[in-house]
Amino acid sequence: MEKTLLSIEQMEEINSLLKQKAVEAGAETWQDRKEAQKVSCKFGEEGVCCRICSMGPCRITPKAPRGICGANADTIAARNFARMVAAGAAAHSDHARDIAHVLHMSSENGSYKVKDKDKLYKLAGEWGVSTEGKDLYDVAHEVAEVALMEFGKPFGTLRFLDRAVDGRKETWEKEKVAPRAIDREIATIMHSTHIGCTAEAESLVRMGIRTGLSDGWGGSMIGTELTDILFGTPTPTQTESNLGVLEEDMVNIVLHGHDPSLSEMIVLASEDAELVAYAKEKGAKGINLAGLCCTANEVTMRHGVKMAGNFLQQENAVLTGAVEAVIVDVQCIFPAMAALADCFHTKFITTSPKAKIPGATHIEFDEHHAFDSAKGIVKEAIDNYANRDRAKVYIPDSKQTAMAGYSIEAIIKQLDLVTNSHVDKTGTVKPLADCIVSGVLRGAVGIVGCNNPKVRPDYSHIEIIKNMIANDVIVVATGCAAQAAAKAGLLDKEARNLAGQGLRTVCELVDIPPVLHMGSCVDISRIILLVNAVAKHLNMDIPKLPVVGIAPEWMSEKAVAIGNYVIGSGIDTFLGVYPQVTGSAEMVDLLTNRVEDIVGAKFTVEMDPAKLSEQVLERIEAKRTALGI
Numbered sequence: 079m080e081k082t083l084l085s086i087e088q089m090e091e092i093n094s095l096l097k098q099k100a101v102e103a104g105a106e107t108w109q110d111r112k113e114a115q116k117v118s119c120k121f122g123e124e125g126v127c128c129r130i131c132s133m134g135p136c137r138i139t140p141k142a143p144r145g146i147c148g149a150n151a152d153t154i155a156a157r158n159f160a161r162m163v164a165a166g167a168a169a170h171s172d173h174a175r176d177i178a179h180v181l182h183m184s185s186e187n188g189s190y191k192v193k194d195k196d197k198l199y200k201l202a203g204e205w206g207v208s209t210e211g212k213d214l215y216d217v218a219h220e221v222a223e224v225a226l227m228e229f230g231k232p233f234g235t236l237r238f239l240d241r242a243v244d245g246r247k248e249t250w251e252k253e254k255v256a257p258r259a260i261d262r263e264i265a266t267i268m269h270s271t272h273i274g275c276t277a278e279a280e281s282l283v284r285m286g287i288r289t290g291l292s293d294g295w296g297g298s299m300i301g302t303e304l305t306d307i308l309f310g311t312p313t314p315t316q317t318e319s320n321l322g323v324l325e326e327d328m329v330n331i332v333l334h335g336h337d338p339s340l341s342e343m344i345v346l347a348s349e350d351a352e353l354v355a356y357a358k359e360k361g362a363k364g365i366n367l368a369g370l371c372c373t374a375n376e377v378t379m380r381h382g383v384k385m386a387g388n389f390l391q392q393e394n395a396v397l398t399g400a401v402e403a404v405i406v407d408v409q410c411i412f413p414a415m416a417a418l419a420d421c422f423h424t425k426f427i428t429t430s431p432k433a434k435i436p437g438a439t440h441i442e443f444d445e446h447h448a449f450d451s452a453k454g455i456v457k458e459a460i461d462n463y464a465n466r467d468r469a470k471v472y473i474p475d476s477k478q479t480a481m482a483g484y485s486i487e488a489i490i491k492q493l494d495l496v497t498n499s500h501v502d503k504t505g506t507v508k509p510l511a512d513c514i515v516s517g518v519l520r521g522a523v524g525i526v527g528c529n530n531p532k533v534r535p536d537y538s539h540i541e542i543i544k545n546m547i548a549n550d551v552i553v554v555a556t557g558c559a560a561q562a563a564a565k566a567g568l569l570d571k572e573a574r575n576l577a578g579q580g581l582r583t584v585c586e587l588v589d590i591p592p593v594l595h596m597g598s599c600v601d602i603s604r605i606i607l608l609v610n611a612v613a614k615h616l617n618m619d620i621p622k623l624p625v626v627g628i629a630p631e632w633m634s635e636k637a638v639a640i641g642n643y644v645i646g647s648g649i650d651t652f653l654g655v656y657p658q659v660t661g662s663a664e665m666v667d668l669l670t671n672r673v674e675d676i677v678g679a680k681f682t683v684e685m686d687p688a689k690l691s692e693q694v695l696e697r698i699e700a701k702r703t704a705l706g707i
């Protein structure tokens with residue numbers, strides 16, 4: 079059966095109907111603010127505005143090629159870029175630190191328990207934590223302590239670097255980009271970008287890579303591992319995506335943000351019999367939970383919770399008029415959501431002291447009484463059901479089925495389906511490596527990142543994914559890119575019919591969709607480890623593989639940190655939005671050219687998704703030719 083995709087035009091039609099709802103309600107949306115910000119500052123756009131000391135702000139022009147301290151465009155752009163990496167790494171890593179604390183408070187009878195014991199014991203073994211005769215939770219707490227030390231240990235480099243293929247480890251050592259402690263790398267960037275410190279662009283680019291790697295092989299990897307230990311390693315699960323997942327006659331709760339220690343508890347609370355009965359008492363048929371952004375990815379990967387949409391869809395969820403509460407924690411939450419929610423009955427509930435927003439209802443989530451705390455928040459939503467104004471409700475009749483839950487463990491299990499157990503061991507990435515070497519699959523790409531109003535929302539994600547799979551390139555996706563794929567219908571197994579012959583056959587035999595949802599943004603560490611496993615299997619360093627990373631619509635500092643660790647891991651990275659460094663010829667040269675001499679991979683920037691696709695396919699074929707495969 080041919081898969082019917084939701085086209086970008088259909089998505090845009092729904093968006094404009096919802097925009098109309100905003101106009102009727104007198105509400106402002108991102109489109110209005112984008113319009114108001116139409117003429118962006120050229121100096122900021124090019125990265126040549128500096129305000130890191132009070133002699134400034136300074137900006138670089140042909141007539142004023144240096145700031146007051148003497149910093150030129152290269153220094154300023156490099157410092158700004160490095161600070162973006164530091165902020166991104168800080169966001170992922172602080173998220174991971176919280177998860178480590180949650181693992182540390184896990185207990186047999188508490189809200190947080192260890193769900194994946196095998197993964198815990200495996201990690202304990204890897205980190206030299208003895209398990210012999212110990213209580214499960216003593217092991218969990220010791221592993222959590224080791225993880226927490228990774229943030230600030232005084233000596234050595236990060237433990238997870240040991241997982242890397244030899245070539246990577248050697249490169250990191252040789253080029254002095256092997257990250258030490260996570261917080262240390264972030265602090266070093268803040269130090270070195272202070273006035274009067276590092277002025278050399280290349281030095282700052284190297285620091286950016288080291289700090290990026292402290293995220294990808296540190297914070298994010300710790301976050302993903304410990305989240306799997308606490309809440310379970312994802313397995314393939316069927317779900318639905320887009321605003322059509324909201325229900326006319328149920329209490330709709332939208333979870334938005336990133337931290338699974340909140341969202342997991344909200345999932346449990348919304349399934350609680352007492353609360354479901356309470357919702358019915360209030361006239362609803364039940365409680366309907368849906369996710370936005372990375373929280374959606376986390377809970378859909380583990381529970382199949384439906385996905386309401388991605389970054390630029392967050393306001394649309396409120397505009398349906400059918401959402402009783404948007405519950406948020408940290409990261410990627412528009413502060414504008416508070417004012418928007420005021421135009422509807424929706425309660426906008428912030429829960430984290432790290433992300434308070436004026437105008438929101440703040441109910442601090444108490445991790446020490448997590449389940450009860452989550453129940454209290456869900457009850458607020460139920461109580462709000464009676465306030466829904468039915469005249470304002472418009473739930474677009476649009477949703478797609480999607481598969482999610484492709485952790486590395488899950489992917490390997492699917493690959494076992496085509497492993498000849500008489501000849502080969504099961505539980506390896508060999509079938510994937512074989513398909514790439516034989517050319518049945520030309521290569522693999524990871525499509526990640528956000529939405530950005532600078533480009534047509536979701537268009538680049540969807541176009542590039544379609545181009546990749548049609549050319550027998552398997553796609554793995556995370557973050558808001560995965561959500562774009564889900565909305566379009568590309569995460570459905572039937573989407574294999576849009577793939578080329580080779581990929582289609584692989585999808586049929588392995589029983590997977592052509593685009594594998596591998597999780598949230600911190601789960602990009604899963605992608606890195608999968609590529610690393612293939613490299614190890616083929617006994618070669620990562621830059622040789624026909625594998626590419628793409629962030630077609632990136633916007634956040636986290637995406638900059640990710641880009642840095644992806645190239646640091648030896649994977650060429652294609653961006654669909656320019657980083658703010660174009661005012662420095664040296665920075666452009668460093669990022670798109672010279673950095674390859676350091677880590678074996680570089681950035682390419684191309685805003686046109688058709689051209690970007692062509693370039694990616696060319697890069698993949700060039701890597702194949704170089705390998706003689």
Ligand code: SF4
Pocket residue numbers: 128129130131132133134135136144145146147148149154273274
């Ligand atoms: S650090 Fe230099 S360029 Fe930046 S604001 Fe201060 S004086 Fe100006």
Ligand code: SF4
Pocket residue numbers: 371372388389409410526527528529556557558559599633634636637
């Ligand atoms: S992909 Fe970007 S917008 Fe989406 S949740 Fe991650 S950082 Fe935020």
